[in-house]
Each structure stands twice: as C-alpha cells, then as structure tokens.
Amino acid sequence: MNKNVDEYPVIWLQGAGCTGCSVSVLNSVSPTIKNVLIDEVIPGKHVNLRFHPTIMAGAGELAIEVLRDTQEHRKGEYILIVEGAVPTAEDGVYAVVGEEDGKPVTLLSRVLSLGANAMAVIALGTCAAFGGIPSGSPNPTGCRGVMDTFETHNISTPVINIPGCPPHPDWFVGTVASILIGGLPEPEELDEFGRPKLFFGSLIHENCPRRAYYDERKFAKKLGEPGCLYDLGCKGSVTYADCPLRLWNGGVNWCIGNNSPCIGCCEPGFPDVVSPFYAKMEEYLPQGGEK
Ligand code: SF4
Ligand code: SF4
Numbered sequence: 001m002n003k004n005v006d007e008y009p010v011i012w013l014q015g016a017g018c019t020g021c022s023v024s025v026l027n028s029v030s031p032t033i034k035n036v037l038i039d040e041v042i043p044g045k046h047v048n049l050r051f052h053p054t055i056m057a058g059a060g061e062l063a064i065e066v067l068r069d070t071q072e073h074r075k076g077e078y079i080l081i082v083e084g085a086v087p088t089a090e091d092g093v094y095a096v097v098g099e100e101d102g103k104p105v106t107l108l109s110r111v112l113s114l115g116a117n118a119m120a121v122i123a124l125g126t127c128a129a130f131g132g133i134p135s136g137s138p139n140p141t142g143c144r145g146v147m148d149t150f151e152t153h154n155i156s157t158p159v160i161n162i163p164g165c166p167p168h169p170d171w172f173v174g175t176v177a178s179i180l181i182g183g184l185p186e187p188e189e190l191d192e193f194g195r196p197k198l199f200f201g202s203l204i205h206e207n208c209p210r211r212a213y214y215d216e217r218k219f220a221k222k223l224g225e226p227g228c229l230y231d232l233g234c235k236g237s238v239t240y241a242d243c244p245l246r247l248w249n250g251g252v253n254w255c256i257g258n259n260s261p262c263i264g265c266c267e268p269g270f271p272d273v274v275s276p277f278y279a280k281m282e283e284y285l286p287q288g289g290e291k
Pocket of ligand 2: 164165204239240241243254255256261262263264265266
C-alpha cells in the first residue's frame with residue numbers, strides 16, 4: 001500500500017440475520033465491490049476490511065487474533081460494521097464469534113467491546129439497525145438493534161443506521177465514502193432514527209411514479225393492475241427511503257416498479273408494524289391526508 005494512502009480498518013460482524021446485507025453490498029455496481037475493498041475508495045483513502053465472516057480468507061484463531069489486534073492497536077481508528085440483530089437474551093448465548101481461553105464469546109460481548117473502542121459503528125440492514133425480522137414477536141432470543149443495545153450498556157460510540165431488508169449497496173458505499181471524505185455525519189445529517197437523510201430523507205410515497213393514481217383515488221385491486229397499490233398493502237406512505245429515485249439492481253427496477261407493494265423494510269418495527277405485508281393499512285394513513 002502506498003504510504004501516502006490513509007488506511008481505515010474495518011471489522012464486520014454478523015449476528016442474527018441471513019447474510020443478505022453482505023450479498024447486497026457485494027453486488028455494488030458503481031463502484032464495484034473490488035473498487036471498495038481493494039482500490040482507494042476516494043483518492044488517498046483506502047478501506048482495509050480486516051474481518052468479515054463470509055468473505056475473509058482467514059479462519060479460526062488467526063481470524064480472531066485480527067479482532068484482538070484491531071481493538072487493541074487501532075483503538076478509536078476503526079469502523080465496526082454490524083450486520084444482523086444482536087441476541088441479548090440469556091446473556092447473548094444465541095450467537096457467538098470465536099473463543100477466548102477455550103470458551104465461546106457471544107456476539108453481544110464482541111459488539112460491546114469492539115463497539116466501545118471503535119471510531120463509529122455502521123448498523124447495516126434493518127436487523128442491525130432496529131432488530132428487524134429476528135426481533136419479530138415473540139422474539140425469544142431477545143434480538144435488538146445496535147443502538148438500542150449500546151444505550152442499555154451506556155456506550156456512546158456514534159452509530160449510523162443504514163436499514164433495509166436488504167440495504168441498497170449505494171446507501172452503504174455512499175455512507176462509507178462520505179465518512180472518508182468528511183468524517184462522521186453531523187447530527188443534523190441524520191434523522192431521528194440515526195439514518196442518513198441523504199438516502200432516507202423522503203417518503204417512498206412522495207416520489208412514487210404511481211402517486212398520481214393515489215391522488216385520483218385509483219387503486220389497484222389485484223397485483224399486476226395499474227393503479228396505486230395502497231389497497232394491496234403498500235407501506236410507501238410511512239416508509240422513508242429513496243428507492244423510487246435510486247432504483248435497485250444497478251438501476252434496473254424497484255419493488256413498486258415490479259408491481260409489488262413497498263413492505264416498509266427500512267422502518268423501525270419492521271416486520272411487525274407493517275404486517276401483514278399485503279393487507280391494507282387502516283391505522284397508518286399518510287400524514288395530513290385522508291385516503
Ligand atoms: S401508496 Fe404506494 S403505490 Fe400508492 S402512491 Fe404511495 S408509494 Fe406509490
Ligand atoms: S420500496 Fe420499500 S420494501 Fe422495497 S426496498 Fe424500498 S423501502 Fe424496502
């Protein structure tokens with residue numbers, strides 16, 4: 001590595017989740033994931049992904065030693081990325097990351113110790129941000145989001161929430177790039193749930209191409225029909241994300257563009273508060289308006 005390039009160590013932990021967030025980010029189109037992980041993300045700044053359970057080459061004690069080394073020697077310099085919720089019931093026994101002295105170490109313990117010493121934490125995906133699907137009722141494993149977990153343990157490391165089930169790769173890459181360029185976001189750049197307003201600043205409903213149907217009260221009664229998808233369960237009127245403008249899969253399409261209602265995957269309380277996905281909301285009418 002060129003000595004004139006600043007290197008930012010990154011530790012990526014996975015908890016209660018499906019690894020879909022990793023899959024989504026690994027499919028980043030522009031920049032490619034190779035650009036993100038191997039090249040300079042921006043001139044003079046390079047991300048050094050030191051630990052990632054799915055894609056790292058190391059394993060066993062060798063890999064765990066990287067966690068110890070980063071926590072000890074790069075204190076306050078590294079970014080911790082958490083994917084998946086944090087199981088907290090029974091002292092977090094439902095998820096472990098390696099061993100210390102021959103005993104399993106819980107994800108809860110790793111998140112707390114690595115998190116307390118990190119420059120910042122990115123809670124990637126709705127599970128890490130808000131608990132997501134693993135925290136759905138009745139939540140026997142006590143799954144919680146990172147911010148919530150930190151609050152109960154008095155850890156004040158900044159947490160940036162990038163929800164989504166999965167999150168869009170641009171939301172992740174854009175957030176990392178903005179940290180490398182200008183440092184951590186100012187409080188006013190995040191919404192009340194710790195999400196960057198750059199990506200989560202407006203309702204799906206505000207930018208939806210079917211909005212004219214909604215305003216004219218033309219509602220689809222079956223999937224595949226033209227019309228607003230409100231009666232088919234669309235949660236776009238209570239969901240903040242830029243999907244209608246950004247589109248998915250390299251700009252090919254997005255949920256509503258493919259005739260599927262928005263299921264509110266970026267919102268706190270997902271999936272319980274937006275369930276059933278394909279049932280019309282009665283209690284969550286759009287702000288300031290009657291349907
Ligand atoms: S309710 Fe859904 S489909 Fe209808 S305009 Fe709003 S976001 Fe679009
Ligand atoms: S349109 Fe809604 S359900 Fe689809 S990815 Fe965006 S926020 Fe999630």
